[in-house]
Amino acid sequence: MNRFYSETKVPATKDQAWFFLSDAKALTGMTTFPKVQTIGDTRTYAGNTIQLKVGVPPFFVKWDSIIPMVGKDAFVDVGVKVPFPFSAWCHTHRVEERPDGVYMIDDLIYKSYLPKVLVDLFILKPMFQQRKQAILHHFSS
Template identity: 85%
Template sequence: MKHFLTETRVPTTKDQAWLFLSDAKALTGMTTFPKVQTSGDTRTYAGNTIQLKVGLPPIYVKWDSIIPMVGRDVFVDVGVKVPFPFSVWCHTHRVEERVDGVYMVDDLIYKSYLPKWFVDLFILGPMFRQRKQAILHHFSK
């Protein structure tokens, strides 16, 4: 298994950060690479399946994740149907209040058909850097 961790300090309250993070609809606005479309119930609660289509228009592939656990300011999504290059996806989302501010933490365990350095450098790194900018823009309005 491979590990990827990223944190974003957000200029808002812990409650507002959680409210934003706990609905997958936020993905459609904050992710442009790859482009994300949601369908069905996008709320974060234990047992829900989040249905996504990801890709670059006009080519999209299905991505289904189940939410097995939701706790106080944390939830986990586990990929049931994930696109190439992934074969396993387990993503823990947390909102943490620290001395220096509120942080959104993405802690990802994954398996891929490509080497970790490639996935981190060309897929996850750019995706989460772009998401970070979108999140900061959202909370600076």
């Protein structure tokens, strides 16, 4: 299994950051590549299945994740049906308040058909960097 970690200091309160993070609809505005569309119930609660279409129009693939755990300022999504190059996906989302501010944290454990260096460099790093910019823009507006 491989690990990818990202954190973003947000100009918001912990409650504001959690409210934003706890609905998968936020993904549609945060992620431009690949494009993400949500289907059905997007709320974060234990037992919910989050259904996404991910891709570059007009080519989309299904991505289904179950939310097995929601705790205080954290939740986990586990990929049930994930697209290539992934074969497994477990993503912990957290909001932390630290002395210097509030942070949104993405801690991802994944398995891939491609080498970690390629997945991190060409998929995850650009995706989470773009999300970081979208999150900062959201809370700065």
